[in-house]
Amino acid sequence: MKKLLLLATLFFIISCQExxxxxxxxIKNQYSLDLPExxxxxxxxxxxxxxxxxxxxxxxxxxxxxxxxxEINSYMEDNTDFPPNLNGYTQLLKSGLQTxxxxxxxxxxxxxxxxxxxxxxxxxxxxVDDYEIYYEFxxxxxxxxxxxVFVWTxxxxxxxxxxxxxxxxxxFKELKSRGK
Numbered sequence: 001m002k003k004l005l006l007l008a009t010l011f012f013i014i015s016c017q018e019x020x021x022x023x024x025x026x027i028k029n030q031y032s033l034d035l036p037e038x039x040x041x042x043x044x045x046x047x048x049x050x051x052x053x054x055x056x057x058x059x060x061x062x063x064x065x066x067x068x069x070x071e072i073n074s075y076m077e078d079n080t081d082f083p084p085n086l087n088g089y090t091q092l093l094k095s096g097l098q099t100x101x102x103x104x105x106x107x108x109x110x111x112x113x114x115x116x117x118x119x120x121x122x123x124x125x126x127x128v129d130d131y132e133i134y135y136e137f138x139x140x141x142x143x144x145x146x147x148x149v150f151v152w153t154x155x156x157x158x159x160x161x162x163x164x165x166x167x168x169x170x171x172f173k174e175l176k177s178r179g180k
Contacts, residue, residue, distance in 0.1 A: 020164075026175065027051050027064070031147065034171035035062060036164065059157055062168060065148040072146055086141040090120045093139060093148065101126035101133070114140055115173045123162075125155055134158040136165040142174040 022034045027050050039053040039062065046052060049063035073084035082088030090109060098104050104126040112119050117140050124135040132155035140147040149172050151165040 022171075025051060025053070027066075029175055030066065030145070031064070031142070031175055032171075032173045033062070033064060033149070033168065035168060036060075058161070059153050060151070060161055060164070061153070062151045063148075064150070064172075066142075066145045067147075069141070069144055069146055086118055086120060086139060086146070089141075089146050090122075090139045094122070097124060101128055103127055112138075114138060114170055117142055117172075117174060119172075121169065125158070132156070134162075136162065136169060138169045138172065140172060140174075145174075147172065147174075 021037045023037050023039075024032050024034050026032045033051060035053050036055075038058060039055045039060065042052040042054040042061075044052075045054065045061055046063045046065065048065050050066050051062070051064040053063075054061045072089060076082050076084045076088050076092060080088070080092060082091045094106065097106075101124065104124055107123040110121045112121055119138045119140040121136070121138045124137070126133060133152055134155045134157070135150060135152040137148060137150040140149060149169050151168050153161045153165070
């Protein structure tokens with residue numbers, strides 16, 4: 001009887017997690033991201049982020065940084081050895097992460113499409129301020145912008161939250177441009 005009750009409870013918990021309701025967040029009529037309803041608006045995760053959401057109890061955080069392709073490409077041409085394209089953008093950002101994360105371990109860069117947009121998806125584990133962190137992120141090339149979609153948690157929650165993190169990243173959509 002105890003085994004049956006345990007199995008029923010386990011099934012209920014798993015089915016609730018898989019069917020967690022989402023909210024579509026639209027930013028500046030420029031892009032959207034589908035987030036679990038358990039995440040709430042944050043303002044202190046990254047000063048440059050146009051989207052910031054968190055659930056401190058589940059230890060899950062999401063930000064999106066959007067940057068002008070024209071400005072970034074011009075910067076790369078003038079100041080770096082990186083090519084002014086998505087490959088160069090990814091190399092530039094990875095080099096920055098290597099200096100801000102202690103003992104960084106990067107996955108191979110996966111070149112994918114997210115809702116018709118070219119992206120580079122990477123995972124990273126390492127230490128930030130003595131905390132072991134696990135990141136999943138994508139660099140996405142839109143029509144006029146590059147986007148950094150970052151989702152992170154503690155390293156100990158990696159296995160539990162990785163499917164949810166990937167789902168968030170893959171929900172990214174660039175909205176129809178308003179002539180810009």
